[in-house]
Amino acid sequence: MKHVDEYRNGDTAQKLAATLAREVDPARDYRLMEFCGGHTHAIFRYGVQDLLPGNVKMIHGPGCPVCVLPISRIDQAIAYARRSDVILCSYGDMLRVPGSKFTSLMKAKAEGCDVRMVYSTLDALELAQNNPDKKIVFFAIGFETTTPPTAMAIKQAETMGLKNFFILSNHVLTPSAIQNILESPDVRALGSVPLDGFLGPAHVSVVIGSQPYEYFVEEFQRPVVISGFEPLDVMQSILMLVRQLNEGRAEVENQYLRAVTHMGNTKAKKLVAEIFELRRVFEWRGLGEVPYSGLRIKEEYAAFDAEVQIPVETPPARENKACECPAILRGMKKPTDCKLFGTHCTPENPMGSCMVSAEGACAAYYSYGRFREAV
Amino acid sequence: MKHVDEYRNGDTAQKLAATLAREVDPARDYRLMEFCGGHTHAIFRYGVQDLLPGNVKMIHGPGCPVCVLPISRIDQAIAYARRSDVILCSYGDMLRVPGSKFTSLMKAKAEGCDVRMVYSTLDALELAQNNPDKKIVFFAIGFETTTPPTAMAIKQAETMGLKNFFILSNHVLTPSAIQNILESPDVRALGSVPLDGFLGPAHVSVVIGSQPYEYFVEEFQRPVVISGFEPLDVMQSILMLVRQLNEGRAEVENQYLRAVTHMGNTKAKKLVAEIFELRRVFEWRGLGEVPYSGLRIKEEYAAFDAEVQIPVETPPARENKACECPAILRGMKKPTDCKLFGTHCTPENPMGSCMVSAEGACAAYYSYGRFREAV
Amino acid sequence: MSTRTAYTRSLDLKNGVVEMSHGGGGRAMSQLIEQLFGDAFANDILAQGNDQAAFELPRGKVVMSTDSFVISPLFFPGGNIGNLAVHGTVNDVALSGGQPLYLTAGFILEEGFPLKDLKTIVDSMAHAAHEAGVYIVTGDTKVVERGHGDGVYINTTGIGVITDDIHISGERARPGDKILINGYVGDHGVAIMSLREGLGFEASVQSDCASLNGLIGDMVKAVPDIHVMRDPTRGGLAATLNEIARQSGVGMMLNEPDIPIRDQVRGACEILGLDPLYVANEGKLLAICPEDQAETLLHAMQAHPLGKQAAIIGSVIEDANSFVQLKTGFGGTRVVDWIAGEQLPRIC
Amino acid sequence: MSTRTAYTRSLDLKNGVVEMSHGGGGRAMSQLIEQLFGDAFANDILAQGNDQAAFELPRGKVVMSTDSFVISPLFFPGGNIGNLAVHGTVNDVALSGGQPLYLTAGFILEEGFPLKDLKTIVDSMAHAAHEAGVYIVTGDTKVVERGHGDGVYINTTGIGVITDDIHISGERARPGDKILINGYVGDHGVAIMSLREGLGFEASVQSDCASLNGLIGDMVKAVPDIHVMRDPTRGGLAATLNEIARQSGVGMMLNEPDIPIRDQVRGACEILGLDPLYVANEGKLLAICPEDQAETLLHAMQAHPLGKQAAIIGSVIEDANSFVQLKTGFGGTRVVDWIAGEQLPRIC
Amino acid sequence: MCLAMPSKVVDVLNDDMAIIELGGVKKTISLGLVEDVTPGDYVIVHVGYALSKIDEDEALKTIALFEEMTKNESVAP
Amino acid sequence: MCLAMPSKVVDVLNDDMAIIELGGVKKTISLGLVEDVTPGDYVIVHVGYALSKIDEDEALKTIALFEEMTKNESVAP
Numbered sequence A, B: 001m002k003h004v005d006e007y008r009n010g011d012t013a014q015k016l017a018a019t020l021a022r023e024v025d026p027a028r029d030y031r032l033m034e035f036c037g038g039h040t041h042a043i044f045r046y047g048v049q050d051l052l053p054g055n056v057k058m059i060h061g062p063g064c065p066v067c068v069l070p071i072s073r074i075d076q077a078i079a080y081a082r083r084s085d086v087i088l089c090s091y092g093d094m095l096r097v098p099g100s101k102f103t104s105l106m107k108a109k110a111e112g113c114d115v116r117m118v119y120s121t122l123d124a125l126e127l128a129q130n131n132p133d134k135k136i137v138f139f140a141i142g143f144e145t146t147t148p149p150t151a152m153a154i155k156q157a158e159t160m161g162l163k164n165f166f167i168l169s170n171h172v173l174t175p176s177a178i179q180n181i182l183e184s185p186d187v188r189a190l191g192s193v194p195l196d197g198f199l200g201p202a203h204v205s206v207v208i209g210s211q212p213y214e215y216f217v218e219e220f221q222r223p224v225v226i227s228g229f230e231p232l233d234v235m236q237s238i239l240m241l242v243r244q245l246n247e248g249r250a251e252v253e254n255q256y257l258r259a260v261t262h263m264g265n266t267k268a269k270k271l272v273a274e275i276f277e278l279r280r281v282f283e284w285r286g287l288g289e290v291p292y293s294g295l296r297i298k299e300e301y302a303a304f305d306a307e308v309q310i311p312v313e314t315p316p317a318r319e320n321k322a323c324e325c326p327a328i329l330r331g332m333k334k335p336t337d338c339k340l341f342g343t344h345c346t347p348e349n350p351m352g353s354c355m356v357s358a359e360g361a362c363a364a365y366y367s368y369g370r371f372r373e374a375v
Numbered sequence C, D: 001m002s003t004r005t006a007y008t009r010s011l012d013l014k015n016g017v018v019e020m021s022h023g024g025g026g027r028a029m030s031q032l033i034e035q036l037f038g039d040a041f042a043n044d045i046l047a048q049g050n051d052q053a054a055f056e057l058p059r060g061k062v063v064m065s066t067d068s069f070v071i072s073p074l075f076f077p078g079g080n081i082g083n084l085a086v087h088g089t090v091n092d093v094a095l096s097g098g099q100p101l102y103l104t105a106g107f108i109l110e111e112g113f114p115l116k117d118l119k120t121i122v123d124s125m126a127h128a129a130h131e132a133g134v135y136i137v138t139g140d141t142k143v144v145e146r147g148h149g150d151g152v153y154i155n156t157t158g159i160g161v162i163t164d165d166i167h168i169s170g171e172r173a174r175p176g177d178k179i180l181i182n183g184y185v186g187d188h189g190v191a192i193m194s195l196r197e198g199l200g201f202e203a204s205v206q207s208d209c210a211s212l213n214g215l216i217g218d219m220v221k222a223v224p225d226i227h228v229m230r231d232p233t234r235g236g237l238a239a240t241l242n243e244i245a246r247q248s249g250v251g252m253m254l255n256e257p258d259i260p261i262r263d264q265v266r267g268a269c270e271i272l273g274l275d276p277l278y279v280a281n282e283g284k285l286l287a288i289c290p291e292d293q294a295e296t297l298l299h300a301m302q303a304h305p306l307g308k309q310a311a312i313i314g315s316v317i318e319d320a321n322s323f324v325q326l327k328t329g330f331g332g333t334r335v336v337d338w339i340a341g342e343q344l345p346r347i348c
Numbered sequence E, F: 001m002c003l004a005m006p007s008k009v010v011d012v013l014n015d016d017m018a019i020i021e022l023g024g025v026k027k028t029i030s031l032g033l034v035e036d037v038t039p040g041d042y043v044i045v046h047v048g049y050a051l052s053k054i055d056e057d058e059a060l061k062t063i064a065l066f067e068e069m070t071k072n073e074s075v076a077p
């Protein structure tokens, strides 16, 4: 597989590991946050951590759109699913995410709700065409990468004249989240969670470009390297961060030059700007209410906005108080600090979102952490 | 079981058989038609024919509302069933009756149509209540016995304010059919099918009373004995017919006095008259178009008339030309005269209505006739 | 097995439902199998935990039978799909005259089915197996999406051994043989119908479902030369006797007054326009044996709790057409043919 | 049997569909069983026509396995539910090291299913059984109402015998043992997924479904002391190896570059965000044997048509936690845990 | 043929409904088509509706008539 | 994490659709979010949409950089 296999080469990995080992300053720690679950996944999947020097510490950020969705939004999706006139569809990732009271879309489906997994908004459009007597609600989630396909679907629904296609928008913005983390007292003032540098998202950056990171670098004086999601991309980017830190630089560097430009995909950005607008505030799991961090559908396209066309009421969401996801997502606690971890909360019966996707901090600890502790 | 077991007593049967044997005139035949499938059933079920003298010949009449329904009406019911907005319901008897091209309601159900068997119009009303988003079409069939429950259901639907309950009326009138048989050239003029007397229906007469038969007796000079459906009722009624014939009488006698009065059930008759009116003509399988022999819903109740509210179009029905049901139903041919009998047409795959219900002449021959020929 | 630790959270048997993951091959499935099925059926062979069971069999001919159970409703007066699935296959094995020893159990669960009900069913299976003296030694669990099942379907397959002196088979009915049944006819079918939507009637009739291997053991001991044995399940007495008549190339003559039928079963059949001879049984057997041993067999049957109402109900006769006939209590004769399709309640 | 005359009209295999009457116990059912199943599976034991099959078994330990097959779609590249149902159970029996001999077949048919398709499926079963050298000796047919099935569900239960020198079982993996597989991983699952609504991709991957008893026979002959054998079906390699690790109380270390995976399977998994180690196989087996016999076993496997791509993919190690680990081609190590629930295609 | 069975009314309910009994089996039916039915009466039930009461006197007369008609016959042994 | 794979465009269809290929697997996707794509190009595909073309020159440079960065290292035997 061209443009894939080259970046998974074990020999190159060993050489990069040797370079890294030689170049790190043994007198200090390098605490690097990969914001994005894609990097977390690559690190776990290929065992990248085994190749890093001991003082290079990867901190997993809140970079999974599934994990950052607050429980109330899941409840809302389930409320749509429970309507007999609605077919609720979403990406496979969302089906197991727990809402209030142990529910999930998967469980709603088991109870008889019409919930469909789709691979693409194209499939959701097809569902709408094939089920004219039902309302198709697409539970849209994702960062900047996934927003353009949703915007595109709205445009297409308009062209096709679909009257039964609705979007429940949960699209969120990466820069706001990174900024929020950097501005949190733990990071900024108290210094209890020192972060020395960032791996910048790969595919988010394909859309938004490298330009938006320049502000952070200036404002917070931490280096950012935009990195591809293949394991050699990650190792190379870590090396680039180490070099910046060693040299006292704080710049935006772009390791993923083969796909990320300075300004990103302007066509996609324009489309998103046409259809979506900023929410004044949006709730992130773990980060709380983050200003201007979420997108809603503009009034011109309100005909496709599920929240406008099919209002549902959900009782106030009850997060499980013992769930430490919020602290974990901000890098302040470890999964093993949670009382529910591995007893009440398991990948089969996740109580918090961090236990859901394989990249979730708790799920990863459940599988890999158990192993790390054992060896 | 009181009022049941008394009429199934084997000792009494033997005695009645002996009386009959003694009283029949060995010099003549007694060709008696039981109009009603209920009598046919009792005769088969209890082996009554084994107890009759050889010269008492029972001729099975067209007295099964299933068998007399023309194929076009089945096609119509199937057309309703095929509509995605319709739940078609009917009595169990109707499910296997063949329409055109090997279809039946059972097969339509197997193909995915929503077809429900009900025991009573009460169940059909319940279906309508429980499925407000569907149209419930009740495929109503039957003689005078079964019409009042349909009329009652329409009244109740009106009271309950049901807007999704519809009747496809196929109710027919017994006296018209008997008259038609007696007036047919075969019976009246040509004498090729001599009929000496009639067993009158039990439960039809419960509703209409014994009075309507007086006209026939006068007009056609054949004795009629209204008979219960238990086997001793049948034997006693045959004895009463034999005695009338021996004595040269032609009267209406009522063996089923415990349930049949002279005027019948006036409450039920009034209800039927309120809701139904005569069709100018109705097609009977085997008898052709019989004037004033079927009932349709009056205009005042047209809101419940499926044919008015949900018109369906069915291509002209094609009866299988080789099927001899018409002649068999009029007593002119035997099942074994049909080329399809037992080869193409079997109880598992009936091609004509006579092969459907256990009392159908062809079905009876298939099971019992095979046996009669074998012994 | 020190495996319990893999499931840190126990099955929610109170509010949980079957989910697709319970059939996905992962930990959820493994847990369901271990904690629900494994605990209920516990025995050494099952505990091997392999995809197959291995065991020694006593000498003799091996006999094997399979049935899938798809009954609706799942719970009915006198039983549920779980014990029914055990009884049915225990009986099919035992009716060969052999001793049923081991069962397999294959579950097809519908997404959304309450685990609580599944537990009840599985416990009933375990109890029925224990009573019948058989072991459930291996199994399988599949989950189908909602709308592709009916709560639970169960397949059981049974294995047993027959000693060399037994030769019971459907083609061995001979003219002159007597036909026996171990009790009332039609109870199971009527118990089920009483619960069917739209038919709704109230009867205190319970399903007769039961494992007959004990009774059969006594029968075979008393009369090793039983010619035919079969259980009149779907299609009732009529279907089973017609099958045997066809296999053996003989006719049969039943005597209606000798056939044990409860009043309630007669009543329900009269109301619905059905014939009890076509109604299903799940704890009945038909046995055909030489005339001179019929009384011995009858007494052996009547001495067993599941054969108290046993009766000789007819004889095998010569008949090239293999008709099953019935002498009615009324004094006539009729053919008891197979039914065409299912017996449907009717109005006329 | 002179029974054909009872069905004067033959099954409509062109336009006919399954009707409720085909499960009603009457003549329609009998005809379906006889003319569709009986003809396809024809053998002397089945022809006994009883509710159970009776046969002699060779000496040895008896082994029995059951599986229900509920696959959707019913027809897929490389097979259909019919031959899959034979392969699956033949394999589960053979993986004990024994010789599979007889199968039972239980069908749950959905009202409305085309008889033509049923015939194709049944013929495939017959063909697969013939190829594997096993006989389908007894069966069962149930019909469920439309909306309560998915066309056809099939249960097969198999029986076979093991000679006394074979002791293959899930708890026998020992540190130092080698782990072998007979070929490419994930073909079946990817072939099925390529047809799933909404996932629609185009791959020329065929299901690997096959009866492995021939291959296994050769393997057991070459290395009678195989410790463990199991087929990585649902849940793939990951689930099966975790099961074995748990049963044996050992860990495992796999070497990723040694695991045979087709490019197309890798491609499909990359697109869908899946891991090939969790994808189902239906013609693969995992074998664990002492290190010093691993090469012998490998060569025996590679000499068989179904083992050409066989490979040694890892070793059993000591591990109180029974973790299955993988040394990645990249140079790191990761845990290959069971999946939580089903593997779902994902976007992130 | 109009299958209808004589059944005993065991309970009269609201809305013209009643519970009948036959051979120990009970069923809820409608009395909407008949008049003056009280518990203990026998009614002829068809498709869930009572069609008429059974006239007990006439029933006894019919039974008596069987005797009458066959008084000279004896049952074959 | 935004799962997205570099895939080769093998055919451009009507309506801004295209067939892409990865490891021999083909899939129909939308080109609605990108411009100037022709068969032979590699695109990054996410949830059924191409998000960008791969810049082959930059890809080569990245590979070269691996060499550059590790030129003094040797692989452990």
Ligand code: SF4
Pocket: A322, A323, A324, A325, A328, A335, A338, A339, A340, A341, A342, A345, A346, A350, A351, A352, A353, A354, A355, A362
């Ligand atoms: S273990 Fe579960 S409950 Fe605890 S923090 Fe993680 S996701 Fe939340």
Ligand code: SF4
Pocket: B322, B323, B324, B325, B328, B335, B338, B339, B340, B341, B342, B345, B346, B350, B351, B352, B353, B354, B355, B362
């Ligand atoms: S045998 Fe069939 S086709 Fe022939 S007359 Fe009878 S019902 Fe009609």
Ligand SMILES: [Mg+2]
Pocket: A080, A081, A082, A083, A084, A085, A086, A087, A088, A113, A114, A115
């Ligand atoms: Mg819904």
Ligand SMILES: [Mg+2]
Pocket: B080, B081, B082, B083, B084, B085, B086, B087, B088, B113, B114, B115
């Ligand atoms: Mg319909």
Ligand SMILES: [Mg+2]
Pocket: C065, C066, C067, C092, D051, D052, D139, D140
């Ligand atoms: Mg069986």
Ligand SMILES: [Mg+2]
Pocket: C067, C088, C089, C092, C233, D051
């Ligand atoms: Mg059975």
Ligand SMILES: [Mg+2]
Pocket: C139, C140, C141, D066, D067, D068
């Ligand atoms: Mg299995």
Ligand SMILES: [Mg+2]
Pocket: C092, C230, C231, C233, D051
């Ligand atoms: Mg049986």
Ligand SMILES: [Mg+2]
Pocket: C051, C052, C139, C140, D065, D066, D067, D092
């Ligand atoms: Mg198995």
Ligand SMILES: [Mg+2]
Pocket: C051, D067, D088, D089, D092, D233
């Ligand atoms: Mg298996």
Ligand SMILES: [Mg+2]
Pocket: C066, C067, C068, D139, D140, D141
């Ligand atoms: Mg069976």
Ligand SMILES: [Mg+2]
Pocket: C051, D092, D230, D231, D233
């Ligand atoms: Mg297996």
